Amino acid sequence: MKKFLLSAFTAMMLFSCQNDQNEASGSEVNAIARRGCASQEVLEAQLRADPTLAIRMNEIEAFTSKQLLSNFTGRLVNGKIEIPVVVNVLYRTTAQNISDAQIQSQIDVLNKDFNALNTDYSSVPALFSGVKANVGITFKLDQIIRKSTTKTSWGTNDAMKKTAQGGLAPTSPTTKLNLWSCAIGGGILGYAQFPGGASSTDGVVIDSRYFGLSGAANAPFNLGRTGTHEVGHWMNLRHIWGDATCGSDLVSDTPTHNEENYGVPAYPHYSTCSGTPVEMTMNYMDYVDDNAMYMFSNGQKTRMAAIFATGGPRAAFGI
Template sequence: MKKILFSAITALMLFSCQNDQAESSDSNSNLNAVSRRGCASQQVFEAQLKADPTLALRMNEIENFTKKSILTNRLVNGKIEIPVVVNVLYRTTAQNISLAQIQSQIDVLNKDFNALNSDYNNVPALFSGVKANVGITFVLEQVIRKSTTKTQWGTNDAMKKTAQGGIAPTSPTTKLNLWSCVIGNDILGYAQFPGGPSSTDGVVIDYRFFGLSGAANAPFNLGRTGTHEVGHWMNLRHIWGDATCGSDLVSDTPTHNEENYGVPAYPHYSTCSGTPVEMTMNYMDYTNDNAMYMFTNGQKSRMAAIFTSGGPRAAFGI
């Protein structure tokens, strides 16, 4: 297992998931299959850093606070309930996702963050000692819908701004805001890291990959785009640390060469120092929805730290 490392650059990064298949902005493109995840995090990071250079200092403070909270074991006791507001921006009937599809995403989050997912027991014996029940629950509080003429929204947070035709977040310091829309540019979803502006805080998911039903498309039709992105919203990095043999700042995840795609055969060995078996089934890798099904205790501690008194999401805690 790797040592926890810190870099102000990686701490700044917002996280997003994209596929590598081109699609047109026309709604007919929604019939196209998406074969793999990818990442546009660097572009999102650079835009936010340019807009607010002080973000680096805030993220450094959050990282130091997180380390201290974990070391002192000053963590909340898993009694965190997250109210969720879902903002639906739609141009077509298909994009106006149903309440059932929205609730299915909430249900997936509750299962995945509480070790109730049916594939949790598929975790290999090698990792059974570190697999975690995060113990955070989610409750759908409100759905806000808005018709739009936009064919896609991009990653500049336009969907979160009323002046640009979007929907502003509702009480973002005490509620998790999710946006369902057509993102475009082959993006599945993206999240804002703790420490960013409250006016754009939350998670964006392309409507095709939101929850289990309706427009959700395989191989990303099990709601795990939401689980992955909410993990980022709770301060988790990608498991490969966004660099070759990089660090995700968690002590009990193995060092990965890079992201993994599809459904990797187990065991999949890293060529990094020590040649560890990679944890390809971790929610913070880039595997298909049916191939990711665990968080670790270290990731749990990292997520819990942001909800402690003085943490960036303390208003959600107890």
């Protein structure tokens, strides 16, 4: 089990999930075969734009660590945290103009995954049954905003969030989770802004092909788990391998992973890190296929709850 490690590097990490570029060298129409990440590129761009970001993120980590040490369990309303969600749809083609039903399917997936109502939750191995979590956070669709565009792709520079660049600015980002559905390009599945970033760009971006239950053509990422993974980042979760060989995700009850896992790993999959633990490959914060991820841990639950506490980076949600 990992100890909590606070460092300038881990405190600065942002998340932008994409596939291996070699896997996406063909047509953008083809389904992506692998998850991957371009975190460093996004981090560097945001740090250039805002040199104080690293300081804010370090402060958030210090606050979170303090909450965890005090056995903080979170303040819930009727036992739940409810997050209003605004979905911003930017489309050039009819397929990109995803339906209300597809949008609702993503909200439904989030509600199932964050409340242990997903049918595959029962597949969590006995080894991890003592730490698997019902996070107790719910999501409610608040608004859908649509905008036609001539852009073929948006990239990862947050252009889709900026009106001046043809995008849609976030709606009430300090009290509502904004999701953007658009053609990101470059084989990218989606990316999230970690707590501490500017409110003008806060939220989660998901390629329209992987938004909600998007159909068999977009397998193995057609079950809405890109949204679950990215919202996890928005709620201050790290990748489970800590973005380093045998790194730390700052959660005590997740095993140390060698690195990210892809596809559908056979169980048990052993780490070669200290203690050779069985890796929690089915955790939402790994890189496995949608049908192979189906749990958060209690430690992740507590870490997410801490951001909504008084003094936390998302305390303005008013819970």
